[in-house]
Amino acid sequence: MKPDTDSICFGLSEELDRSSFAVFLRLSGQLEFAELLASRLSREEINTHVDTFMALLRKYLTEDEYHSFFLNQ
Incomplete structure (x- = not known):
């Protein structure tokens, strides 16, 4: 299941920060992105x-x- 990037929002509430951070971590763990960033x-x-x-x-x-x-x- 693809992470819902529209749900990322920081600074409004602790609950929203936590769920946004979970989506953020999922996005950063995608192989193609991880390899691109690591190369730079x-x-x-x-x-x-x-x-x-x-x-x-x-x-x-x-x-x-x-x-x-x-x-x-």
Whole structure:
């Protein structure tokens, strides 16, 4: 199912921010987009993104959730 990009809106409510962020994450995970962006980022930008994202995963996911939901193991 294709993410509904018309539903993305930040700053109006926490609930809308959360649902918009979920759509945003789905969009950023599309293979073609991910490969395009990865080809254009600098090594420093990649490291910054990975460090920030991994810090969020460590903060908010248990080890089991990390393996199950992020790594799909």
